[in-house]
Amino acid sequence: MEIAVVDYKGGNVQSVLFALERLGARPTLTADPEVLRRADKVLFPGEGEAASAMQALREAGLDQVLPTLTQPFLGICLGMQLLGQHSDENDTPMLGLLPYQVRRFVPDADHKVPHMGWNNLQALRGPLFEGLTEADHVYFVHSYYAPVGDYTTAQSSHPAPFSAAVQHRNFHGVQFHTEKSGAVGTRILANFLAL
Template identity: 75%
Template sequence: MEIAVIDYKGGNVQSVLFALERLGVQATLTAEPDAIRRADKVIFPGEGEAASAMRELRAQGLDQLLPTLTQPFLGVCLGMQLLGRHSEEGDTELLGILPFDVQRFQPDAQHKVPHMGWNTLRNLRSPLFRGLREDDYVYFVHSYYAPVGAYTIAEGAHPGPFSAAVQHQNFYAVQFHAEKSGPVGTRILQNFLDL
């Protein structure tokens, strides 16, 4: 099985590659359109800021390629947010694969921004979460979020509900860092590889 991990100068790539290695999978880090197109599965990791990430995707022509992919695709953290239409972060136009607009969390007395640390998932609705329970914890680090909608396949709360995972056709994405979420994250990655 060929796994392409998209290289767009975003952070967190090595953690994803190491997590796949622990599953016995050798992935290719690439920005080459042909390598991405022919891969059996594509992983789109991310840490960082939406505007600079989109600039890099446009510079490499990946903004045109990614929406056309038909194989199973997994976005992670910023890689999930970039699948939306627009982000408040830098007033940025995104890839437009999913019909959501990314919003900034508003801090209050009990909820800081960024939302950082371990939190549970709820309302799991996808084979991506096969074998998991609603009280399982995953690791989040984000200041922006996608609202809950018809595309939502798992929810988180900080304090109100947000999309912890989304899906549209072959595009799956998680707001949390599966590669840093211990056995739960490992199970999610394996479930993705098994799709």
């Protein structure tokens, strides 16, 4: 199975590559459109800031390539957010694959920004969450979020509900870091590889 990991010079890529290798995959880190098109699965890890990430995608022509992919696709953290229409983070237009507008959390006395640490998943649906329950926890680090909508396949809250995972056609996204979420994250990656 050919697994392509999108290379847009973003952070946290090595952790995702190691997590895939522990599952027996041999991922290729690439910005080559042809490698991405022929891959059996594509992962889009994300760490950083929306405008810089979109600029890197545009410079590589990947803003035009990624929306045309038809194989199973998984965006992680910022990689999930970029599937939406627009981000409040530096007023950034994004890939436009899902209808959400990414918003910034508003801190209060009990909820700091960024939302960082372990939180549980709720309202699970879809193949990524096979074998998991609402008692399972995953690791989040983010200041921006996608609201809950028809596309939401898992929720969490900080304090209001937000999309912890989304899906549209072959495009899946998770707001949390699978590669930092222990056995639960490993199970989600394994479920993705089994799609």
